[in-house]
Amino acid sequence: MTCRDACEPGAIRFSLAIGGARPRVEAGICTGCGECVPGCPASAISIVPRPMEETADA
Template identity: 60%
Template sequence: MTSPAPLGRRGLLFGKPAMADAPPPRPVAGIAPSCLAFRGIACMSCRDACSTGAIRFTLVRGGAVPRVEADACTGCADCAALCPASAITVAAPAEGEAADA
């Protein structure tokens, strides 16, 4: 069991650890609606480029749609470089936003 992070002066006031103690958010791939797979076109270039297997396809009526496993995504952007529709961006999630894409 690890001990909790020490609280700074702001943390004591607001009950939160200091922001300097929190690691910066890790970049994660996000897939835009312009993805060819969302339009019913069979394309899995991103999945093939992902060395960690973070991009998975789920079968739906009419084809398959991509989803990003945020825990497995390293933010390397190999998938973004090969996307023919330029539908993949890699960025750190906004504060308070879940890392799921």
């Protein structure tokens, strides 16, 4: 749970699953800082950039 501990806004929650707990990132809380990634011993979290959204003025 080191990824959860590294997440300052508290966006990472754990759900029980077969074989142990699994991290779940709350997208509405996550800032995308990436502090959780290096601390995750199972490499279960990654940061992927979102495509830029087109604006109505474009």
